[in-house]
Amino acid sequence: MPKAIEKKKIVVIGVGFGGLQAIKKLSKDENLEIVAIDKKNHHLFQPLLYQVATAVLSPADIAIPTRSLIGDKKNVTVYLGEVEKIDVQSKKVYFQNHAEDYDYLILAAGAKSSYFGNDHWRKHSIGLKSLRDALSIRTKILTSFEQAELAGDPEETKRLLNYVIIGGGPTGVELAGSIAELSHEIVRNEFHTIDPALAKITLIEASPRLLATFSPKLSEFAKRRLEKRGVEVLTGTKVLEIDDEGVQIEGRRIPSATIIWAAGVQANSIGASLGAPMDRAGRVIVDEYCNLEGHPEVFVIGDIASYSKGLERPLPGVSPVAMQQGRYVASLIHGDVKSKKRKPFRYTDKGSMATIGRQDAVAQVGNFKLKGLLGWLAWLFVHIFYQVGFKNKISIFITWVWSYIAFRAEARLIQDEVEAKADATVTN
Amino acid sequence: MPKAIEKKKIVVIGVGFGGLQAIKKLSKDENLEIVAIDKKNHHLFQPLLYQVATAVLSPADIAIPTRSLIGDKKNVTVYLGEVEKIDVQSKKVYFQNHAEDYDYLILAAGAKSSYFGNDHWRKHSIGLKSLRDALSIRTKILTSFEQAELAGDPEETKRLLNYVIIGGGPTGVELAGSIAELSHEIVRNEFHTIDPALAKITLIEASPRLLATFSPKLSEFAKRRLEKRGVEVLTGTKVLEIDDEGVQIEGRRIPSATIIWAAGVQANSIGASLGAPMDRAGRVIVDEYCNLEGHPEVFVIGDIASYSKGLERPLPGVSPVAMQQGRYVASLIHGDVKSKKRKPFRYTDKGSMATIGRQDAVAQVGNFKLKGLLGWLAWLFVHIFYQVGFKNKISIFITWVWSYIAFRAEARLIQDEVEAKADATVTN
Known part of the structure; x- marks a missing residue:
């Protein structure tokens, strides 16, 4: 026996x-x-979360139900x-x-x-770690355009169209490039009383350069390209305070209704x-x-x-x-x-990538570097290839092709409806 | 001049x-x-809202930003x-x-x-009129499976897996068929302590038959097919009360954690x-x-x-x-x-359709009727054809083909994360 x-x-x-x-x-x-x-009830492909935040992709494009991935295996039990x-x-x-x-x-x-001890900043800014975060950012950005269209007051319009991103790592760089594209290009003809091209995107990084894990040359390239796309890049700049009305940095206050935290x-x-x-x-x-x-x-x-x-x-x-x-x-x-002797873990560096916008990205594997169009194509390939799930690969591919051709971001949905303000003063 | x-x-x-x-x-x-x-900031293709509720489609599949549709016309101003x-x-x-x-x-x-004067029922049931409603139903259904997997108590498990749909019009019929498919087929191998096939779907209609605007024969066909799919169909049945724990009908109480209102x-x-x-x-x-x-x-x-x-x-x-x-x-x-004389409005009846499930639908245009597979193909064609926007047509088509082949509902995402209960009694 x-x-x-x-x-x-x-x-x-x-x-x-x-x-x-x-x-x-x-x-x-x-x-x-x-x-x-x-x-969470899903496995999340976090590197593309910023595209859900900027209304290019849908949650289901980058998330797969955990049970769908591993729940049908007999020896795996999943609990939420x-x-x-x-x-x-x-x-x-x-x-x-x-x-x-x-x-x-x-x-x-x-x-x-992490807010590095300034936990009250969490109330006034949005991080980007979950689908909920991404949808909150999306709603915030889309609502800011809508409110600006109705604001009337130039100061308030300006504040509504100021977008501040704190943290110059890949997430911050990708968000900044993507919000610039959304506001300056994609929706520019769809508003009549405001010009979304007036939207101002500010990327703040405390250390001396963006993308600290990349080579200084690529960091400089990313900065230049972002600036060309209308992003103000402030490196070596510390955030002193965040409140409901904006961000305070040394010697300057940036009024903003949309503050995104990608710093740590x-x-x-x-x-x-x-x-x-x-x-x-x-x-x-x-x-x-x-x-x-x-x-x-x-x-x-x-x-x-x-x-x-x-x-x-x-x-x-x-x-x-x-x-x-x-x-x-x-x-x-x-x-x-099998009572084998354990061997220590060895990490193989696969390199890093970050997109800046259409046809523009930086990529680095050891000493091998790509930038611009080639970097972007490599980025596209890797991000589709590493998607979990065939349906997601197809869906993302088609959405990207469509967005590229039609220059659209079709997931621009505010899921909640506006409600009439009870205290609204009806003016003529 | x-x-x-x-x-x-x-x-x-x-x-x-x-x-x-x-x-x-x-x-x-x-x-x-x-x-x-x-x-809303979007035009919504309401006839497919139930597929967002049952995690087949994503919001962006059936909704298009209003500005994207009409905002770029010079003589149209859009306000949210x-x-x-x-x-x-x-x-x-x-x-x-x-x-x-x-x-x-x-x-x-x-x-x-409309709750016909019983407005307190709104608190205990979910309607299906907006994206927010559809996502609430989706979260409710998916969460009920997850909670049942952890419930332990057989009574509570039963209540969690009871789904009650009130209203036997097209929306109610489509929801009932779709929830039956989701619970009995799609997720059946993905849970280990409960059997989602034990899920019980009850469709309640006050009038004597389902789909009142269709011919009695098609109503009967829809009822039989739903029953074959494991849906309990109660026609001629009035809802007396809805509370947090379930639904009261004459002579019977149905405990349920998920109550959907499609009655009026x-x-x-x-x-x-x-x-x-x-x-x-x-x-x-x-x-x-x-x-x-x-x-x-x-x-x-x-x-x-x-x-x-x-x-x-x-x-x-x-x-x-x-x-x-x-x-x-x-x-x-x-x-x-052009100072033309006005002519009265004349309505041309385009008929009605309702799906029951895979390869199964009823359709009626005047005296011309379709049912089963043919009805379903007609339904598929019409619902893709009438989609606003080319991208949506493509996206829905691919998602449906994929769902059909893989028998999956890949939008099964609970967007919020579970949080550890503060008052949790830790038991062994």
């Missing part, structure tokens, strides 16, 4: 880039039982819920009135916007419940096996992990890191079953 | 099926100035706003702190869900500010020229109008009526400019 194989249970918290890769690989072994917990507590001693995860035991834990809960992230706070050392961004410090120190059964990967073994600085919070770590920890668990 | 032509100003309230047709036709005459006011008051004596429309004069007024503000509509309440006679559904009674009695410069069309001149009963609130009236009143205004 064959010996009954003990089923190992793996709990994965978060089905982002890292969690999804781990689950896909683990689920191939039918002797493993996987429980995935996520507070937010984890409240992890107890690494008793090996339990607590969420939505439930507790789940584990043999292995993979914590891949990601990151959220901090790890999901659930990491703290592990009781382990964390870095300044709240990321859990892991060893060379992506393990919590002293816990070979607990893996922490992606944006919530700080991996710096043998490196000058911790690995950045980008999708290739998370994906490679996801596959790596799955292979370690597969190896454990 | 040629005589200066006096520019006539036409204010159109509502850019639905009726308003859009009127504006398109009127805008061809450059001597007319058109002002369009709508509380809800009209608060119409003064037919001084010929002024008041909205969002503004007042707009008119020479002609076209009131095409549509209808909203009433006209937009702005019609009352005209001070003219209205019918029981709050629709403004118009004469044979779609005019408010005594006001040849005020037209009321579509769902907000009650047109019954020379007819046994008023024209129904369906898109062909609104579209034909929109074109008709535009031609009257064109005729006025």
